[in-house]
Amino acid sequence: MNRFNVFFDHNCPPAMARMMAGFLSSERPQPRSVALSEVMDRRATDIEWINWVREQPGDWIVATENYRILRVPDERRAFMGAGLRMLVMPKSVLSLPHEKRCALLLWQWPRITRTMSEFDPPLAFEMSPKREGKLRQIGL
Numbered sequence: 001m002n003r004f005n006v007f008f009d010h011n012c013p014p015a016m017a018r019m020m021a022g023f024l025s026s027e028r029p030q031p032r033s034v035a036l037s038e039v040m041d042r043r044a045t046d047i048e049w050i051n052w053v054r055e056q057p058g059d060w061i062v063a064t065e066n067y068r069i070l071r072v073p074d075e076r077r078a079f080m081g082a083g084l085r086m087l088v089m090p091k092s093v094l095s096l097p098h099e100k101r102c103a104l105l106l107w108q109w110p111r112i113t114r115t116m117s118e119f120d121p122p123l124a125f126e127m128s129p130k131r132e133g134k135l136r137q138i139g140l
């Protein structure tokens with residue numbers, strides 16, 4: 001099974017990265033869970049953090065609440081060139097209280113990593129608001 005690192009951009013609360021770090025801490029080798037604010041200013045552009053993730057070793061999943069990356073030409077080009085995997089949390093997930101969003105991410109994590117490992121990057125999937133829901137592939 002592929003061990004993915006996970007990067008949470010400025011649209012996700014840093015607490016989600018800390019929660020995921022605790023969850024991943026028992027895996028060997030231990031994947032990293034990083035919030036943007038841990039490695040650069042929260043005002044960094046999407047292109048800046050995409051380049052940072054691209055330069056890091058290992059396979060990464062970028063968790064975001066931002067579809068814009070896939071729509072803005074320069075950001076989309078940077079994302080595609082970096083060969084990343086993106087997990088987008090839709091509005092239906094964002095409307096949940098923070099603790100339920102975190103629980104949903106943990107519940108779905110095995111399915112997320114299994115699905116992401118089946119495809120070559122770049123790719124993007126939308127997270128389901130339902131605990132047993134399937135990921136929805138986003139066309140690039």
